[in-house]
Amino acid sequence: MARRTPLFALHQSAGARIVDFGGWDMPLQYGSLLAEHHAVRRAAGVFDVSHMCVVDLQGEGVRPFLEKIFANDVGKLTTPGKALYGCLLNERGGVIDDLIVYYLGEQWFRVVVNAGTRDKDLAWIRRHAEPYGITVRERTDLAMLAVQGPEARARVAGLLSPALAERALSLGAFFGSEIGRWFVARTGYTGEDGFEVMVPAEEAEALWRSLLAAGVVPCGLGARDTLRLEAGMNLYGSDMDETTNPLESGLAWTVAMSTPRAFIGREALEAARARGLEAKLVGLVLEERGVLRAHQRVLAPGIGEGQITSGTFSPTLERSIALARIPIAAPDQVQVEVRGKRLAARVVKPPFVRHGKSLVG
Amino acid sequence: MSKVPSDLKYTRTHEWLRTLPDGTVEVGITDHAQHSLGDLVFVEVPEAGRTVSAGEPFAVVESVKAASDVYAPLSGEVTEGNGALAGAPETLNTDPYGAGWLARLRPAGALPALLSPAEYEKLTAEEGD
Numbered sequence: 001m002a003r004r005t006p007l008f009a010l011h012q013s014a015g016a017r018i019v020d021f022g023g024w025d026m027p028l029q030y031g032s033l034l035a036e037h038h039a040v041r042r043a044a045g046v047f048d049v050s051h052m053c054v055v056d057l058q059g060e061g062v063r064p065f066l067e068k069i070f071a072n073d074v075g076k077l078t079t080p081g082k083a084l085y086g087c088l089l090n091e092r093g094g095v096i097d098d099l100i101v102y103y104l105g106e107q108w109f110r111v112v113v114n115a116g117t118r119d120k121d122l123a124w125i126r127r128h129a130e131p132y133g134i135t136v137r138e139r140t141d142l143a144m145l146a147v148q149g150p151e152a153r154a155r156v157a158g159l160l161s162p163a164l165a166e167r168a169l170s171l172g173a174f175f176g177s178e179i180g181r182w183f184v185a186r187t188g189y190t191g192e193d194g195f196e197v198m199v200p201a202e203e204a205e206a207l208w209r210s211l212l213a214a215g216v217v218p219c220g221l222g223a224r225d226t227l228r229l230e231a232g233m234n235l236y237g238s239d240m241d242e243t244t245n246p247l248e249s250g251l252a253w254t255v256a257m258s259t260p261r262a263f264i265g266r267e268a269l270e271a272a273r274a275r276g277l278e279a280k281l282v283g284l285v286l287e288e289r290g291v292l293r294a295h296q297r298v299l300a301p302g303i304g305e306g307q308i309t310s311g312t313f314s315p316t317l318e319r320s321i322a323l324a325r326i327p328i329a330a331p332d333q334v335q336v337e338v339r340g341k342r343l344a345a346r347v348v349k350p351p352f353v354r355h356g357k358s359l360v361g
Numbered sequence: 362m363s364k365v366p367s368d369l370k371y372t373r374t375h376e377w378l379r380t381l382p383d384g385t386v387e388v389g390i391t392d393h394a395q396h397s398l399g400d401l402v403f404v405e406v407p408e409a410g411r412t413v414s415a416g417e418p419f420a421v422v423e424s425v426k427a428a429s430d431v432y433a434p435l436s437g438e439v440t441e442g443n444g445a446l447a448g449a450p451e452t453l454n455t456d457p458y459g460a461g462w463l464a465r466l467r468p469a470g471a472l473p474a475l476l477s478p479a480e481y482e483k484l485t486a487e488e489g490d
Contacts, residue, residue: 033425034400222399222426289447291403291423313402313425320403339421339428 005050006143006201007208016220022116024051027220037226037315039217040190041356044149046208046216047224051115054139054198055125058108061132066109069128069264070101071246073256077103081175083187086254087246088124089265093272094242095249097121098234100187102176110183112144114236128264142183143204147216148194148227150356155214156184156195159207168195189224191231191354226312229321232283232350238294239281239309239323245272248325250281250350277328279306283350284322284336285360288343292322297337298345300330308336316353317360323350363393363485366458370472371481372434377458378475381465385440386472389462390422390431393485395454398424404450406442406463413439413466415473420463422453434475437468 002025012018016027027048029036039045057065066074072086082103088096097117102110113121126136147156157165164180171177176185176196183198199207212218225235232250234240240249247255247269255269286292292311299305306326314321326334326347335342348360365371370378375394379387395401403423413419418430419439442464446452453461476484 028426029399032400034402226425289403291428293428313423315402315425 003051005048006204007048007050010205010208011048014218016218019221021221022051022114024115026051027218029220029222030218033220033222033226034315036217036219036223040149040192040219040223040227041316041353042150044147044152044155044194044216045219045223046211047146047148047219047221048143048204048208049146049196050143050201050204052144053113053115053118053121054142054144055111055113055122056108056137056139057111057125057129057134058137059132059134060107061134062107062109065129065132065134066101067261067263069125071255071263071265072101073259073261074101074103074109075259075261076256077101079103079175080105081171081177083174083176083185087251088121089246089263089269090242091264091268092242093245093265093268095236095240095244095246095251096124096242098236098240098251098254102185116237139198141201142198143201144196144198145204145207145211146188146190146194146196147211148188148190148192150192152192152194152216153186155211155216156197158214159210189231189233190227191233191351192227192356225310226315229310229312229323230314230316230351230353232323232352234281234323235310244325245269247272247277248279248281250323279325280328280330281309281323281325282330283348283352283360284308284311284324284334284345285317285348285352286320286322286336286343286345290320290338290341290343292320292336292338292345298324298326298330299335299337299342300327301335303327303329303331306330314352316356317358321352321360363391363396364458365391365393365478365482365485367478369458369478370475371478371484372432372475373484374432376431376434378434378472379462385465385467386435386437387462387465388434389457390453391481391485392457395457395461398422398427398429400425401450401453404446404453404463406444406446407439409439409441411439413437422450431463433466435466435468435472436470437466439464440467441465
């Protein structure tokens with residue numbers, strides 16, 4: 001039996017196409033995926049992301065615990081409300097999951113992990129939390145809505161009292177705060193400005209309806225995927241997993257190795273670096289007609305081959321883009337095998353689109 | 362409810378056929394098919410002169426999310442592919458039975474067994490719209 005968010009009935013009555021995502025019945029699209037995508041790039045859209053798993057970690061040992069299991073350095077979190085993106089790694093340096101950690105107080109950190117990995121993440125966290133004497137509390141009482149787009153913050157603020165609205169609008173990028181009964185964070189997965197709003201599950205429907213009444217467009221996982229790919233953001237399970245390390249997944253920037261902190265996976269990453277990295281995760285822009293898809297072969301003649309990890313038609317660029325894991329020595333021009341033909345693609349550094357503008361020429 | 366024009370023939374794989382006055386057969390994908398696929402962003406049609414067998418993939422339509430083969434509903438020779446779709450794949454969504462035709466074929470023999478509009482409507486009702 002698939003799990004459902006508090007908004008499932010609403011999605012169904014709106015005529016959304018429902019798909020299974022990580023064991024959850026989720027809306028893929030309500031109408032036109034392209035229209036939903038453009039709404040986020042040009043105005044504001046809202047996504048039900050209540051399938052994501054919010055976990056509160058509390059106790060005196062929380063900071064040392066996160067120093068141990070989180071590959072980014074929570075030492076960077078000194079101002080309450082600040083968020084940090086990074087990975088949980090296994091001992092082999094493989095990625096167990098990617099997540100956001102919010103610093104809410106010296107004895108209270110909140111993490112948000114992926115829906116499809118929640119069970120193994122919780123097991124991993126609980127197993128390693130034991131010696132630190134912290135409490136691990138899954139917040140199934142919360143729903144989460146991502147409101148994204150150039151007009152998103154103003155639309156959310158418009159639903160709040162003037163005093164709370166001012167507080168929400170004063171949040172810096174990658175900061176979150178309790179605002180009234182909501183937890184509002186200036187984070188997202190689209191490459192646009194916006195908020196992710198956590199609310200008591202029983203209030204989610206009213207918030208969803210108010211946002212739609214304010215002109216925010218309901219968006220499904222289909223648009224969420226094209227938006228995140230344009231924004232050059234990885235998807236767990238497609239672009240990285242337990243068999244790939246973050247250094248070969250475009251996530252080296254999230255692994256803090258400059259201090260001697262002994263986090264799980266560090267030794268394996270140092271060994272991999274000493275041996276020499278073999279692969280890199282890059283962006284591809286297709287220079288011919290066609291659509292890049294996951295698992296297509298990427299050829300770098302004379303050097304080797306790799307594979308597309310995520311591919312799509314980019315609604316903003318009106319051409320196909322992808323993330324691909326290719327040999328580290330591959331040049332800036334490669335070929336991709338698309339339905340029996342070899343098409344030319346250019347290697348670029350993601351993101352492809354930021355704040356509605358093309359970054360790839 | 363998707364449209365099923367009464368003057369066309371259909372296949373179980375969601376293609377439609379229209380016999381033209383010159384004896385060639387125009388082929389496209391149904392309204393039900395375009396609706397299931399969603400926004401189409403790429404179309405590849407067969408070139409004139411290509412010989413195809415019934416059931417063989419002879420065109421490709423791709424939505425944002427996925428690529429789908431279109432199957433030749435009959436054996437014969439392609440007399441024309443709809444080249445205008447390359448620059449306007451959304452035509453398949455907006456006018457699947459008109460400007461969104463994919464190809465015209467000259468049948469090599471008698472047409473294979475096809476679905477009537479009523480039979481096709483029944484099929485899509487069973488599959489869910």
